[in-house]
Amino acid sequence: MFIDIRRYKTDYSVLALGAAVYVFYVLKYQTESIYIIIATAVFATTYFAWGVWHHYHTRSLHSKVVLEYFLVAALAVVIVSTLLV
16 A cells, blocks of 8 residues: 555645645534535545546556445545534
């Protein structure tokens, strides 16, 4: 995995930047549940798109990979939404 990160520094930098923006947004609006849910949905969608793009870029894109990224993103939205409601 660390070899993959070193090889595709730009890809993982974009993901890390998106995650940092998400965390900053959640901390800034921690008292507004709806904003956190929306931010989580946006980040989950971005994470899914990033995963598909990254695996397409590395020529390792398969339907199982797409399904995995979709399920992880959906699970994150469900968990955050459940905890905030």
